[in-house]
Amino acid sequence: MKKAILQVALDLLELKRAVQIAKEAISGGADWIEAGTPLIKSEGMQAIRALREQFPNTVLVADMKIADTGSMEVEMAAKAGANIICILADADDAVIAEAVRSSRLYGTKLMADLINVPDPVSRARALEAIGVDIIAAHVGIDQQMIGKDSLELLKTLQGEIHIPVAVAGGLNAATACDAVHHGADIVIIGGWIVRSADITGSTELIRHSMDSSSLKAPEKKGLDEEIQSLLMQVSTPNISDAMHRKGALPGLVSLCGDVKMAGKAVTVHTIAGDWAKPVEAIEIAECGTVLVINNDACVNVAPWGELATLSCLKKGIAGVVIDGAVRDIDDIRAMKFPLFARAIVPNAGEPKGFGEINAEIQCCGQYIHPGDWIVGDESGVVVIPRERAYEIARRALEVKKTEARIREEIRRGSTLSAVSELIKWEKK
Incomplete structure (x- = not known):
């Protein structure tokens, strides 16, 4: 089985926390680090600059979710230090084409995110023809909460395109191996790692799952169960x-x-x-x-x-x-x-x-x-x-995971106010 890439998505609001989590994830075997969309919206291009400074030799993905001004947004992320830049797959073809040109100019790669695309197979083929480098089979967090499955989306793309495929959305140690079996070149993990009290240990579990040829996700239970x-x-x-x-x-x-x-x-x-x-x-x-x-x-x-x-x-x-x-x-x-x-x-x-x-x-x-x-x-x-x-059961589990990470940071000497950056986020 091929060696897949493990990308850790830093979907946080606080840059200081993101940097620390990235350090622990890399020590656990993460290959690529992603500045998630919430982090970029919270901290701007400084998030990418800070991550590049801390991790000069690590591939850095900027999840810009570009929908317009493709050239401008690729340029700013590239100059800040991103190696791979994410664009929405349902952006207009003109936006995609311009982003591809800018990406070539600045020596970066473009990853197209299939989130909410009604016909993912046809769109993936079209994006490959335009020049996109990577396709991301992504089911967003709110879609996951109502039962949509990133692995099912990934399966529809098998054999349909000839560029690398990433998969993201609700994956964990039990499903990461299945993702690789179904053709994922890049496995993107967010909450299961970044909300863990033991970032390094959780990353190691994912890495082991991805590299194993024998692990298999457990069979799904009935809905009520x-x-x-x-x-x-x-x-x-x-x-x-x-x-x-x-x-x-x-x-x-x-x-x-x-x-x-x-x-x-x-x-x-x-x-x-x-x-x-x-x-x-x-x-x-x-x-x-x-x-x-x-x-x-x-x-x-x-x-x-x-x-x-x-x-x-x-x-x-x-x-x-x-x-x-x-x-x-x-x-x-x-x-x-x-x-x-x-x-x-x-x-x-x-x-x-x-x-x-x-x-x-x-x-x-x-x-x-x-x-x-x-x-x-x-x-x-x-x-x-x-x-x-x-949906609520899934969301409650995400709340629990978030609290587990915050609890660990408090145990290490921080406080709830410092972790949450309360003064920064007080309503103005």
């Missing part, structure tokens, strides 16, 4: 951040402490401690789901206790959320079951049968529908609309 797996890896604060500070169910407390749940909602509406519908819902709920019970925020009478919890535990229900009160908490805590409620009270209600199961309900001020995803941990409970569950 994938969503549940992702949500169990992140915290409710990660999810809230991914949803722009939305989705929280305020007032709920984890009554069994350090427990975690993630599952699709089975909704229950009951009234003032009537425990008939909550208990009936256990029979309807499938393994891995979460019961969400609206008790009209009543905290004087409990519609839930130890026997109902034991029934859930035996059936494999992932957890229970109650906008109201719970009793028998000593027995429930011994089970370590994910149970979230507003209060604890010894009073039980009566099984009168008022209410509904699997209808839209309100819980702690949020509307919840059957099938919405519910996640709970010691920080609280959040609801994710079912139609956005995969």
Whole structure:
């Protein structure tokens, strides 16, 4: 198998952090370093100049995402020290041709990014004819969040063009080897490396994956299984951040402490401690789901206790959320079951049968529908609309990775204010 190039994309806002991450990535086996578009927009051509000064012998890619003034933008990046300059593949042919001419003049190469191109194969052939040096099969971050796959895009290009092909978008140690198997000459990795607490170690894993002839990415899970797996890896604060500070169910407390749940909602509406519908819902709920019970925020009478919890535990229900009160908490805590409620009270209600199961309900001020995803941990409970569950789970994992890198930099002696450059980014 051919030796592919590992390009690390520095998609950050802070130049000082980018330089340090680049150093650690190169020590782990990275071949090329990319000044990502966010870094260039944040720091301008100084980002390219600083990286060139720090790494005089490393191939430096400038992800300019050129859409117009091809000659001018190639010239500025080339003079700043870039070896390879990125242009949008869907730019007008006149822009592409002018960028190619400028690239030849300044001794650089041009990489065309296929992001959002409706017919990537035809466009790649046309770009090769115009004189582009490298084609990038790129699925952008927001597209990845809704399930689009860079490897699938890469596969469509196999055997269609005769210039090097790069692949970018959501790749990791499990998929980098597959990228090389499917014809990638250049594997571009961003978040999986630059958001890692161990940049060097993560880069080494990618390098090993790319160089291996035996590694293979694991088979894809079913959608619900994938969503549940992702949500169990992140915290409710990660999810809230991914949803722009939305989705929280305020007032709920984890009554069994350090427990975690993630599952699709089975909704229950009951009234003032009537425990008939909550208990009936256990029979309807499938393994891995979460019961969400609206008790009209009543905290004087409990519609839930130890026997109902034991029934859930035996059936494999992932957890229970109650906008109201719970009793028998000593027995429930011994089970370590994910149970979230507003209060604890010894009073039980009566099984009168008022209410509904699997209808839209309100819980702690949020509307919840059957099938919405519910996640709970010691920080609280959040609801994710079912139609956005995969996207939000992916975004939450990116939040977690970003925090992991920041945490490592703080451990090394920085502070949150310094890492985030708060003064620079305060709203003017």
